[in-house]
Amino acid sequence: MSELLNIDFASYGVKEHLQSYLNEIWPQMRLFAQRQLRQDALAEDLVQEALLSAIQNADKFKGQAAVKTWVFSILRRKIADHFRKSPRTPTDQTVNMTDESEESLDILFDERGRWHPHFQPVEWGNPEATRVQDEFWVTFDLCLNELPEQQCTTFMMREYIGLSTDEIVSELKISINAVNVTLHRARIRLQQCLSIRWFGEQQ
């Protein structure tokens, strides 16, 4: 089955249980990439690259949930990189939410902790209607990928894999407060990103 992936797992010293797990989730990754990219060969390549960079760091991950989060976040990142290079990438210069600096959220609020007029939340209209559109999920993916890495991983563990914050604490070996702060930052960045990139354009 490994030959489907064209990756010689053994030469990378990947343990057998991880090999078979990656083989299991590989078709899911491929379908995911195809849905995003609509180019099968490109999807195949990006999945391959994502798996390669995942197995090079595989020993860092213990639970299967963590492995899945890890490989999918690499894949999402690669897809986002592709979108950034392609001309149909939506761009917005009003706020740089890709800034890795954790303090950059401060710009959303004034010195008294109130919403800065420029970043006040806007109504999202009818999200049910937008969710049936494929393009919405491309934007959604883009916003997820623009989260700083730690925020993306933590948020995906919580909302995609469905781990509790206590489980995330033991998986990532960070404090509960750090998890709460990271999730908060991820949510507020997503809210701002979707407002700008999707709901802003609709109004």
Add this chain to the structure above:
Amino acid sequence: MKHCEAITFLISESQDRSLTLGERFRLKTHLMMCRHCRTYEQSVHQIRDMMKSYSSLDEVSSTETQRPDPRNH
């Protein structure tokens, strides 16, 4: 007290644990007065719903391969 900034943190925490009585009171009274935080809270709920749809998109894909879902383990 840092108003909206602190309230948005509380809104996020309400997604991950049950708030204490005091926290709920603080949140409610602020939301009654502040439409921006009200809108923000709505969006946070909507993001959770979106993530549910998003992960079920992947589940639809994975059923095609007849693969057991590792999330059940």
